[in-house]
Amino acid sequence: MDLLDGITKGVSDLDLLDMLTAPDLRPAKHGIRRRDSDLDPLLLAAAAAYGPHVTRNHYAHDFFPAVGDPRAEGAYDWTKFQGETTQARRPRLKYVSRQAPRSQRLKDQGIVVDGEKENGRTREVGDPLRRSDNLPSPTPRTALDSPHVQRTTSASHAAAAESTRPAAAVEVKCMARTRVPTPHGPVFLHLYHNNRDNKEHLAIVVDPAQFEQDTPRRAPPIRSRSLDAAWSDSETEADRITRGAYVGRLSPTSQRPSVPGAHNNITTDNIPSPLIRIHSECFTGETIGSMRCDCGEQLDEAIRQISQPITLPPATSSAEGRPTTIPGRGAVVYLRQEGRGIGLLSKIRAYNLQDLGHDTVTANLMLGHGADERGYEVAAAILRDLGLGTEVGEGVRLLTNNPDKVQALEKEGIRIVERVPMVPRAWQRRQHQHEHGEDVSLKGEDASGLTMIGGGEVHGEDLDRYLRTKVLKMGHILPLGLMDESSP
Numbered sequence: 134m135d136l137l138d139g140i141t142k143g144v145s146d147l148d149l150l151d152m153l154t155a156p157d158l159r160p161a162k163h164g165i166r167r168r169d170s171d172l173d174p175l176l177l178a179a180a181a182a183y184g185p186h187v188t189r190n191h192y193a194h195d196f197f198p199a200v201g202d203p204r205a206e207g208a209y210d211w212t213k214f215q216g217e218t219t220q221a222r223r224p225r226l227k228y229v230s231r232q233a234p235r236s237q238r239l240k241d242q243g244i245v246v247d248g249e250k251e252n253g254r255t256r257e258v259g260d261p262l263r264r265s266d267n268l269p270s271p272t273p274r275t276a277l278d279s280p281h282v283q284r285t286t287s288a289s290h291a292a293a294a295e296s297t298r299p300a301a302a303v304e305v306k307c308m309a310r311t312r313v314p315t316p317h318g319p320v321f322l323h324l325y326h327n328n329r330d331n332k333e334h335l336a337i338v339v340d341p342a343q344f345e346q347d348t349p350r351r352a353p354p355i356r357s358r359s360l361d362a363a364w365s366d367s368e369t370e371a372d373r374i375t376r377g378a379y380v381g382r383l384s385p386t387s388q389r390p391s392v393p394g395a396h397n398n399i400t401t402d403n404i405p406s407p408l409i410r411i412h413s414e415c416f417t418g419e420t421i422g423s424m425r426c427d428c429g430e431q432l433d434e435a436i437r438q439i440s441q442p443i444t445l446p447p448a449t450s451s452a453e454g455r456p457t458t459i460p461g462r463g464a465v466v467y468l469r470q471e472g473r474g475i476g477l478l479s480k481i482r483a484y485n486l487q488d489l490g491h492d493t494v495t496a497n498l499m500l501g502h503g504a505d506e507r508g509y510e511v512a513a514a515i516l517r518d519l520g521l522g523t524e525v526g527e528g529v530r531l532l533t534n535n536p537d538k539v540q541a542l543e544k545e546g547i548r549i550v551e552r553v554p555m556v557p558r559a560w561q562r563r564q565h566q567h568e569h570g571e572d573v574s575l576k577g578e579d580a581s582g583l584t585m586i587g588g589g590e591v592h593g594e595d596l597d598r599y600l601r602t603k604v605l606k607m608g609h610i611l612p613l614g615l616m617d618e619s620s621p
């Protein structure tokens with residue numbers, strides 16, 4: 134039988150072995166001798182172990198591991214095959230946990246558990262911020278976080294049951310603070326942990342008056358209560374300074390730790406309330422300069438506006454009745470709620486749906502998300518920690534076009550005294566052109582703070598379509614009349 138014939142027609146291992154090792158094997162077409170050995174030791178081993186259940190596949194799959202490591206799983210010695218099924222003889226690995234039970238581990242860490250089981254999990258009691266090096270464990274997101282989310286799948290009964298349980302009060306803790314120079318002036322970057330999710334939300338505080346320690350202040354400093362608190366009895370001054378709990382400007386010659394609990398909510402009637410923006414993360418708009426949205430521009434514009442010096446009217450400025458200026462004051466709370474809470478992966482997919490002709494809201498819905506899945510509880514807790522928008526202190530002026538944001542923050546108890554609109558720079562330029570008949574392109578001084586890739590203003594068809602949807606479908610307060618008339 135021809136070798137190729139044998140393989141294609143299907144012959145037994147033994148027949149094949151016969152053909153390969155037979156002395157009268159026909160030479161190849163051009164008379165070149167086969168280079169492989171006449172007797173292949175591996176095939177001989179297979180032949181010796183020949184049995185009804187052994188095929189070339191068994192041979193390849195189960196024999197080779199034993200060559201490297203005779204103890205390996207699957208390293209079955211077929212020469213000892215007795216005819217049982219391979220399943221019965223194959224050694225099984227046992228996986229034994231060497232970890233102590235969870236209750237024991239929690240006890241060892243000094244965490245009190247009340248022993249009560251909820252949905253099979255042990256509920257922990259006590260201050261969540263005191264656990265595991267102050268990193269609170271995330272609790273599952275509930276419907277309370279996302280008022281717009283509608284759970285529709287039948288498999289979500291457990292989640293629905295969970296959502297009926299009142300969510301624990303949101304607690305935040307500022308883990309570190311540092312000075313960051315920006316094109317608009319210095320800011321203090323605050324990094325927060327919280328007991329609602331395991332994301333690192335941020336606050337960008339603009340309050341350069343804190344550097345001028347010797348000048349009398351006109352308004353209370355914007356400082357984090359949780360950062361300035363004493364974290365432990367053993368905490369040293371160096372520890373406090375390293376995590377940012379210092380006053381003034383840190384330098385090799387100035388290291389003054391802050392005093393725990395030294396905050397007050399004093400207000401001065403004549404000074405405008407701090408300007409605040411609650412901003413949600415947008416990798417595409419802020420990092421690679423996407424012009425599908427205005428997020429990068431908004432972040433830059435918010436820091437620019439907050440950093441503007443405030444001119445006080447002559448009557449209240451000074452005893453001499455001259456107008457004076459004080460440094461800008463406020464904060465951007467930067468929430469890690471990428472893609473209006475749906476995450477970057479879904480947002481990228483949503484962009485493809487938008488390229489197919491769907492708008493930003495419909496694309497979210499088509500992917501099974503809500504139009505907007507964000508929550509503002511953590512933002513409100515961060516504002517409170519910074520002493521902003523509290524009941525007793527001054528209120529805040531909120532930079533936004535989004536009425537949902539205003540409502541959500543007020544529901545969380547934040548006192549908003551004014552909504553300040555965020556008009557896209559391209560629209561502002563068009564308005565200026567319309568009113569004064571001249572084009573003001575952002576050059577020189579005006580453009581000094583534009584740090585986004587490509588700088589300047591965002592514009593284009595994609596952006597106009599996005600903003601139109603925000604106004605028409607999401608109720609954003611923006612004058613559509615300023616949009617480029619040639620836009621689709």
Ligand SMILES: Nc1nc2c(ncn2[C@@H]2O[C@H](COP(=O)(O)OP(=O)(O)OP(=O)(O)O)[C@@H](O)[C@H]2O)c(=O)[nH]1
Nearest residue numbers: 411412413414415426470471472473493533534535
């Ligand atoms: N799902 C989705 N998210 C987007 C899209 N474009 C931008 N985003 C996200 O939208 C969010 C923008 O939020 P914000 O800057 O807080 O602004 P806003 O709620 O639109 O309202 P304003 O305060 O008026 O700016 C960011 O999380 C972006 O990642 C999009 O096409 N689809």
